[in-house]
Amino acid sequence: MCAEEVWNYIKDRVSIDREEFFKMVSEIREKAKFINEKGAAIIAAEKLGIMADEILFPPIIGRVLEIGPVKRTRSGVPYRMFWIVNSSGIKSCVAFGDQHVNFLEDLEDKLIKISKYVVAKTTFGPLTRVTEISKIEVLDDDLYIPITDIDKAYVNSIAELKKSRISKLCKAVVIFDQVTELSVCPICGLAVSPSNGDWVCSTHGLVDPELRKVHRLQVSDESGIYSATFYGEVEELKNKLIVFKATFRGEELYILKIYSVQNIFE
Numbered sequence: 001m002c003a004e005e006v007w008n009y010i011k012d013r014v015s016i017d018r019e020e021f022f023k024m025v026s027e028i029r030e031k032a033k034f035i036n037e038k039g040a041a042i043i044a045a046e047k048l049g050i051m052a053d054e055i056l057f058p059p060i061i062g063r064v065l066e067i068g069p070v071k072r073t074r075s076g077v078p079y080r081m082f083w084i085v086n087s088s089g090i091k092s093c094v095a096f097g098d099q100h101v102n103f104l105e106d107l108e109d110k111l112i113k114i115s116k117y118v119v120a121k122t123t124f125g126p127l128t129r130v131t132e133i134s135k136i137e138v139l140d141d142d143l144y145i146p147i148t149d150i151d152k153a154y155v156n157s158i159a160e161l162k163k164s165r166i167s168k169l170c171k172a173v174v175i176f177d178q179v180t181e182l183s184v185c186p187i188c189g190l191a192v193s194p195s196n197g198d199w200v201c202s203t204h205g206l207v208d209p210e211l212r213k214v215h216r217l218q219v220s221d222e223s224g225i226y227s228a229t230f231y232g233e234v235e236e237l238k239n240k241l242i243v244f245k246a247t248f249r250g251e252e253l254y255i256l257k258i259y260s261v262q263n264i265f266e
């Protein structure tokens with residue numbers, strides 16, 4: 001980012017014109033001899049009321065691709081990883097504190113804006129840290145393309161998904177679809193096991209189970225044929241092209257969400 005970019009970033013929010021801004025910039029450079037033009041432009045912007053952190057770390061806007069489980073730091077502060085995708089790529093983020101951690105819970109695929117964050121360098125690459133002073137806002141969904149139109153949300157093939165740390169979007173054709181029903185705990189949705197004529201959830205004890213549909217699928221793309229599981233109500237999937245979000249657990253592909261179903265013979 002050069003001084004011109006700083007000007008473009010702030011111009012709609014300040015009452016001076018371009019010429020006056022660059023005059024301020026050169027005055028600052030005269031006083032602080034070794035500063036470069038961009039550094040001086042950031043100081044000038046601050047004098048006009050726009051904070052340096054906002055210019056150095058402009059708000060990130062993107063859709064929430066994945067939300068990790070809640071963990072705790074050694075001092076007991078809750079945190080969770082999450083990943084944001086937009087047309088420039090995927091950003092790894094970590095949010096700290098009850099407020100952000102809870103707020104993220106229902107934001108999968110939603111359009112959000114993060115401001116006042118900092119970026120840390122880690123061995124896995126840059127990590128966007130969302131701390132107490134940071135802000136996460138949900139934006140109007142129409143302000144950005146849907147997640148299924150963001151190229152960077154997809155893997156090139158299901159084989160590539162095996163190497164991914166996070167769930168991503170894929171396309172595949174279903175070549176086999178067997179629907180079974182599974183008894184699950186009504187509280188947590190996990191499978192229950194029979195015990196002396198009752199049903200037991202490993203977390204919730206004796207429960208009155210609900211029946212849930214399970215699709216056991218074989219799906220194919222250019223990289224191969226894979227066993228996949230999808231829990232939920234969906235039409236018959238055989239011979240359909242599906243767009244879905246999935247992750248691998250061992251050798252099994254877990255389909256978390258199906259976005260579209262298209263008959264390949266129509």
Ligand SMILES: [Zn+2]
Pocket residue numbers: 185186187188189190201202203204205
């Ligand atoms: Zn349960």
